[in-house]
Amino acid sequence: MTVKPTRLIACLLLVVSFFAAQAHAELPAGYKVVLQTENFPPFNMADNNKNFARDENIQGVSTTIVREMFKRAAIDYTLTLRFPWSRIYDSTLENPNHGLFSTSMSDARKPLFKWVGPIASYDRVMLAAPDSKIGTMRDMAEASRYTIGSYKDSAVSQHLENAGLQPVNALRDPENIAKLLQGRIDLWATSDPVWRHHARQAGVTGLRTVLTFDKSNLYLAFNLDTPDEVITRLQAALEEMKGEGYGTCSKHPELC
Known part of the structure; x- marks a missing residue:
């Protein structure tokens, strides 16, 4: 017996729908x-x-x-x-x-x-204060000469620690803006575009990206x-x- 193409397609769609329904029924009620x-x-x-x-x-x-x-x-x-x-x-x-x-x-x-x-x-970056004399850096080895602030338990902080650096971690990432401007840290290791939002909220301008060290x-x-x-x-x-x-x-x- 020859099966017409349209009937074959209809049968296949029924089979696919059946198995899809079965798959979606696997999670328990509620x-x-x-x-x-x-x-x-x-x-x-x-x-x-x-x-x-x-x-x-x-x-x-x-x-x-x-x-x-x-x-x-x-x-x-x-x-x-x-x-x-x-x-x-x-x-x-x-x-x-x-x-x-x-x-x-x-x-x-x-x-x-x-x-x-x-x-x-997002990009992982190092930021310097507007009046900082720190220029663009080539790699993490250059950054290691400075005091770096980051966010406790964040992927950025863990990346620095795994690279052998010892960041000064804040409980909240925006805290690093004030620390950077006050000279308590030399660099802020954070995420782009996340830092831009925090800077706008704080009314801070002029922060400079001196190193992009990873993309995640x-x-x-x-x-x-x-x-x-x-x-x-x-x-x-x-x-x-x-x-x-x-x-x-x-x-x-x-x-x-």
């Missing part, structure tokens, strides 16, 4: 991801600039992308912004079905979580006990969104 984030503008931030916010009171480029990913993947979640970063990092390590963003995937962190992304990217992608990181189905669905949603321009300058001009 399943919900506990998502946490921090103030890391313009990627994620509280709309009131405070260190605690929930759900709709959290904004930013990454937040917009993450919300859309979960919507397309049909996965329920709660979202909370907390401080400090080390608190939500440890919470995600220790608790099933917890996730956090936006974070970098270093060699040390990679085996500790399940990952979805990248959702964005940003991800969602999930506790290792998170079902693989969650990771698969979210990654598929993200890839679809990238095809529509999410994460680009045209859709998110605050990144550029």
